[in-house]
Amino acid sequence: MRETAAMEDLQAALKDRNLTVSTVEDKGRCLLATRDFYPGDVIISQESYVCVPNNSSVETRCDGCFATSKLKKCSGCQVVWYCGSTCQREEWKLHRLECEVLSRQEKNKRTSVTPSIRLMVKLYIRRKLQSEKVIPSTATDNYNLVEALVAHMSDINEEQLLLYAQMANLVSLILQWPEINIKEITENFSKFACNAHTICDSELRPLGTGLYPVISIINHSCLPNSVLVFEGRSAVVRAVQHISKGSEVLISYIETAGSTMTRQKPLKEQYLFTCSCPRCVKVGQSDDIRESAILEGYRCKNEKCCGFLIRTNDGKGLQCQECGLVRDMEEIKLIATEVKSLSEDKASKLHTTGNYQEAVAVYKIIEKFQSKLCHPFSISLMQTREKLLKLLMELEHWREALAYCKLTLPVYQRVYPAVHPLLGLQYYTCGKLEWYLGDTEGAVKSLTRAVDILRITHGTNTPFMKELLMKLEEARAEASYQQSSKDK
Template sequence: MDNYNLVEALVSHMSDIDEKQLLLYAQMANLVNLILQLPNIDIKEIAENFSKFACNAHTICDSELRSLGTGLYPVISIINHSCLPNAVLVFEGRLAVVRAVQHIPKDSEVSISYVETAASTITRQKTLKEQYLFTCTCVRCNKLGQYDDIQESAILEGYRCRDNGCSGFLLRESDEKGFVCQQCGLIRNKEEIRKIASDIKALSDKALKCSSSGNLQEAIVLYKNIEKLQKEVCHPFSIILMRTREKLLEILMQLEEWKEALAICRLTIPVYERVYPGFHPLLGLQYYSCGKLEWLLGETDDAIKSFTKAVDILRITHGTSTPFMKELLMKLEEARAEASFKLSSREDSYITL
């Protein structure tokens, strides 16, 4: 940290923290004092700095948004949060870079998202309150409780109609005995959903243990069973189902089960397109993953389409001069060259015949 004055200017939210957390910060400050053994050390200031770090630090990620650590960037901390941000924070090594993802008029505020935006308003609000100690009042959060917000929350984190041909979402009945499809009116029994949810929870616990212990083959079987059950109760655009498929994709990639991985990756794309804005880096990265799998499996034309979609997004969020983007652009050019060669070879064979 080159300028400690910037740290001093950060908000600590000490008055908003519960006693249990305050006690933890005090214990951590005392531990620092025991280790450093410096004269005139200010225990209270150290405790406040821990609080400042907790609610002002950012997760440092690589170009594919995999977490590497946590860093305090006081200038970046000045930028406010929005659940519908006009900019994105990415890292190039230890350098924090903020890039606009849409036109920002002069004198307008720049905003980034502090949390995962693919979530219901209630979930986002809860995460922001617990981690950053404030209540968001952005344009998305201001819709809390309105019909559109209730519908979106029910689709993202709620249940589906029991009629497989219906794309409706469910809301609780007034008597709390079940859920009513808002499209066709069919009622789904609460106990049926509770039983399936309980089975999913039990399987999820087992799958996590298998995955953590390296038993990937067993984990795959369990996650496939979880996916099957979730498809019975979750809306097709459910982020809960999406997260299960993300985990399946991750393990299938580790096991080099490329065909299955591509099938799962393709299932996630429509959900990503719905839950993320058009220029969100996670959407671009999912297109990139899909393209790499398609190219590996010889589906060159599809790979070109996926790479092109990835480039269109990631050149905005990541720039064009980083090693990551240079590699992506090179893959796109190589795929185009391969497609051109295949087309030329087919034309030559027709001429020969």
């Protein structure tokens, strides 16, 4: 009954935003547009019901704004951090109770409370405070919407169920409220797994985790018509295509660069469904096989050929579908084993321990092997070059970083739609490096491409976008000045 009333209230609230909740066969609830939306339009925005920063032993963030500087621990619980009195004041109504329950724990147990456990503790505290009218609830911000989320309990395996039950028991021990229902908490952990969102900054770097019950109604597609970005802790969904009246609003839950099989794996494991979007229904068809062989397969033996390879009938080799040359399977396995060994044993350890110079040397060896092994549009090769780009930027080796950035761009252009935040951000990185190195003309082109994409996905009012637009104007002014100097 409560759930029905909550959905009726939600429908009324969404009507003003030109949206409605509907039900689609085999997909359940979905969000439909009741008017046309165009690229760049904000479809919906929502504050989190609960959220936490991804604090760890190596990095801490403010609980209010997720900042990392000038942090001080809460003097009561010694677990939560704040950047100042403003954030602490804004969070106090909720943190007052959290501080109380965390302070009861032994000191060593307090420090081992994970972000997932904190998220669940905060969920029940928020529910309690809303039920007691200490903090307000609205049609788009109430616990009934959390109750309405699908838990997929019948789809999770026994091992996962046991883990959720153990985590639920820990939450119960922390709260020590007699009315707490461990079974319900277990179900909510399952809901978190397939409904919580990773909160990212404007450059898509993860900062924390939040639960946005209305945003969670939006279904997934590997060819989405909308994108989810964050402005602070607010989740904002913007159209990246024309969405006609009556059409479903769709975002992507996963990284979409990869073969159908690669995309299906996390969707099945984490979100417990099989995608049937226009990209995924092509699985096993010739176009899908070709794309998989290019993005995740091997290169032709002839380095001048860009053909894709398919396994031979005897299984002993892979044959180029362009020129017919065959690569021996054993040779491929040897190189692949060497690459895996270097990646797992050396490069990642050097990277995480801050030995950037040595990590660059190892990644360059890996890239050399992958260049001989993988198709030029290989995702793995792109990811290695992306790691080199980031490490070289850390080391301030700008010219070399730009070279690797330019190598990644053709792959980004292939694997992402024309309007995708990751493609826009890669153009932005390229433009910044070009400008710093004095290639003003190149910088203007790259930054213009970045703005063309990111003003649709990010809007124009965030500090990040204002800075980007300012950079572009400065680059244009500099290019104009250089041109006028040449003309004289």
